[in-house]
Amino acid sequence: MCLGIPGQIIEIIDADNLLAKVDVAGVKRPVNIACIVSDDHTAQDCIGDWVLVHVGFAMSIIDEEEAIKTLALLEELGEVQEEINAMQTSAGAN
Amino acid sequence: MKYVDEFRDPAKAKALIANINGLKDSLNANEKKPIQLMEFCGGHTHTIFRYGIEPMLPNWLELVHGPGCPVCVLPMGRVDDCVALAERPDVIFTTFGDAMRVPGSKKSLLQAKADGADIRMTYSPMDSLELARKNPDKQVIFFGLGFETTMPSTALTVLQAEREGVTNFSLFCNHITTVPTIKAILDSPEMQIDAFLAPGHVCMVVGERPFDFVASTYNKPIVVTGFEPLDILQSIWMALKQLADKRCTVENQYSRIVPPDGNAAGLAAIDAVFEIREFFEWRGLGSIDHSGVKMKDAFRQFDAEMKFKLPNLKIADPKSCQCGEVLKGVIRPWECKVFGTTCTPETPMGALMVSSEGACAAYYNFGNLPELLAKRSKSIEGDAA
Ligand code: SF4
Numbered sequence: 439m440c441l442g443i444p445g446q447i448i449e450i451i452d453a454d455n456l457l458a459k460v461d462v463a464g465v466k467r468p469v470n471i472a473c474i475v476s477d478d479h480t481a482q483d484c485i486g487d488w489v490l491v492h493v494g495f496a497m498s499i500i501d502e503e504e505a506i507k508t509l510a511l512l513e514e515l516g517e518v519q520e521e522i523n524a525m526q527t528s529a530g531a532n
Numbered sequence: 533m534k535y536v537d538e539f540r541d542p543a544k545a546k547a548l549i550a551n552i553n554g555l556k557d558s559l560n561a562n563e564k565k566p567i568q569l570m571e572f573c574g575g576h577t578h579t580i581f582r583y584g585i586e587p588m589l590p591n592w593l594e595l596v597h598g599p600g601c602p603v604c605v606l607p608m609g610r611v612d613d614c615v616a617l618a619e620r621p622d623v624i625f626t627t628f629g630d631a632m633r634v635p636g637s638k639k640s641l642l643q644a645k646a647d648g649a650d651i652r653m654t655y656s657p658m659d660s661l662e663l664a665r666k667n668p669d670k671q672v673i674f675f676g677l678g679f680e681t682t683m684p685s686t687a688l689t690v691l692q693a694e695r696e697g698v699t700n701f702s703l704f705c706n707h708i709t710t711v712p713t714i715k716a717i718l719d720s721p722e723m724q725i726d727a728f729l730a731p732g733h734v735c736m737v738v739g740e741r742p743f744d745f746v747a748s749t750y751n752k753p754i755v756v757t758g759f760e761p762l763d764i765l766q767s768i769w770m771a772l773k774q775l776a777d778k779r780c781t782v783e784n785q786y787s788r789i790v791p792p793d794g795n796a797a798g799l800a801a802i803d804a805v806f807e808i809r810e811f812f813e814w815r816g817l818g819s820i821d822h823s824g825v826k827m828k829d830a831f832r833q834f835d836a837e838m839k840f841k842l843p844n845l846k847i848a849d850p851k852s853c854q855c856g857e858v859l860k861g862v863i864r865p866w867e868c869k870v871f872g873t874t875c876t877p878e879t880p881m882g883a884l885m886v887s888s889e890g891a892c893a894a895y896y897n898f899g900n901l902p903e904l905l906a907k908r909s910k911s912i913e914g915d916a917a
Contacts, residue, residue, distance in 0.1 A: 496804025529652035530659035
């Protein structure tokens with residue numbers, strides 16, 4: 439819950455409600471992007487962004503190299519599988 | 533456990549460890565009275581144990597694993613409240629998986645689920661809101677917990693529920709705040725911590741400024757720290773360097789994620805939905821003033837505490853539990869009298885044994901158990917003599 443996991447925004451689902459689709463290690467799910475949009479960075483601009491995802495919310499934009507390094511490390515810590523399990527088994531998500 | 537050679541960048545790790553060792557003389561440090569450095573955040577504790585960072589450090593330096601695991605510090609009375617909510621026939625109770633095993637005074641959520649309560653694990657509060665949309669005849673409650681890192685997510689979910697007019701969704705708010713808690717640790721008379729590693733992802737939301745007081749009022753160095761093993765080694769070195777130079781300030785090792793002012797949208801959402809509680813009860817630490825938030829009155833229809841009747845009882849921690857002393861660095865986890873005997877990850881007595889981010893569970897899972905238990909009986913004999 440506190441470490442978060444990097445993912446890439448691949449599409450905007452609902453620009454009014456700031457919902458996007460994120461790809462986290464191949465698993466796709468909706469994320470809220472309210473914390474990363476601003477006047478200079480609209481919802482549309484978020485497509486392609488690498489972000490740190492905490493409990494379904496994109497909390498910070500990160501650079502791609504950083505994201506890939508972090509994913510590799512979380513993989514080693516066993517954290518990636520845990521997050522993905524939580525996403526896939528989450529009640530209400532499917 | 534890892535060895536330095538297996539680090540992604542072993543040369544850098546070795547250099548950092550050499551730098552740390554090199555500070556011994558200027559710190560006037562010795563193993564009899566080691567320098568104590570507290571990592572507040574359970575995420576840091578996790579990395580420290582997974583990567584075996586402690587054994588790499590000199591014996592004049594001790595890491596104290598702080599209370600920054602929101603699951604661990606949840607008091608029993610609050611778990612009882614969750615169980616009571618979950619056992620209502622009209623309720624679907626949703627929670628992060630980590631909270632399922634935390635013992636209440638009678639049962640954990642996992643046991644309540646086995647007994648028939650409708651408890652579902654969700655990855656995100658958004659998923660809980662979706663459950664509410666799909667089950668209009670049920671009351672869906674989300675068990676909100678965590679520090680400032682997860683507060684924007686629950687706040688934004690409540691705001692979304694309000695926008696859509698979803699009336700069968702509510703939040704059982706158990707969010708806690710880091711600053712008053714670090715302050716309580718600094719104010720406690722047994723306090724011996726020399727410097728702090730600040731929680732990186734909390735700072736991602738609130739920025740570095742809220743931690744200024746650690747340096748300005750308490751004269752302790754504090755370093756905002758990332759979660760990779762090299763981040764932690766580097767931050768340890770930065771904190772010790774401040775001590776050696778007789779400086780104290782907030783330094784930001786994790787600037788790639790943490791902007792000095794935090795996340796404006798996240799803070800605005802927190803501010804819209806939550807207000808400070810007068811006090812909040814912590815497992816192991818007791819009541820700490822202003823250390824939690826509750827929902828503002830304008831959101832009472834989304835506030836499970838207002839919507840439903842809660843037992844709201846205060847349940848004392850078991851007597852033999854020494855979590856509080858461990859959290860303040862007064863004793864090491866394995867020095868607790870019940871560590872590894874009555875208190876184990878399968879049958880946790882204290883909070884710190886519950887989640888993999890708790891200090892006791894970390895020692896239990898990653899430490900050398902027979903050695904630790906032998907060390908403890910020695911120290912108990914020593915006390916008796
Ligand atoms: S061993 Fe158990 S009771 Fe003792 S400090 Fe650790 S968690 Fe608390």
